[in-house]
Amino acid sequence: MRLLIITTVAAALSGAAAFADSHSTSTGYMASDLLSPCQEADNDARWGEAAETECEQYIIGYVDALLATGAAGPGTAVCPPMVNTADEVRWAFMRWVHASYTKRKAMPAAQALMATLAENFPCSQ
Numbered sequence: 001m002r003l004l005i006i007t008t009v010a011a012a013l014s015g016a017a018a019f020a021d022s023h024s025t026s027t028g029y030m031a032s033d034l035l036s037p038c039q040e041a042d043n044d045a046r047w048g049e050a051a052e053t054e055c056e057q058y059i060i061g062y063v064d065a066l067l068a069t070g071a072a073g074p075g076t077a078v079c080p081p082m083v084n085t086a087d088e089v090r091w092a093f094m095r096w097v098h099a100s101y102t103k104r105k106a107m108p109a110a111q112a113l114m115a116t117l118a119e120n121f122p123c124s125q
Helices: 002-019 031-043 048-069 085-099 109-120
Strands: none
Touching: 031 048, 031 085, 031 109, 048 085, 048 109, 085 109
C-alpha cells in the first residue's frame, strides 16, 4: 500500500503542472470521483460522515505520502497546512476543481490534488 501511494505521488509530481488545466483521457480515480464524496460530506446529513471519511482519508494519505517522501514541506514548493489539514485541503480542492470544472473534473485525482496544493499552499521562500 505504501509503495502504491509513493508511486501515485511521484506520478502526480511529474505531471501536475502539465495537467493542471488540461483535459485528461486517463481512466481511474478522477477528480470528479474525489469531488463527489468531498461535496457530499457537507450536503447530506445521512451519508455525510461516510463521505467525509472517504474524501479526507484520501487527502490525508496523499499529503502524508508527500511529506514522507520529502516532496512537500519546508524547502519544497508545497507546504500543506499542519492544522486541520484534511478540512483545509478538502475545501481548497473543491474550490480549485470548480474554478474550471469542465477541464479539471476529468483529471486524475492525484494530479488535481497536487495542483490544488501547489496553488493554495505554496511554501514561503
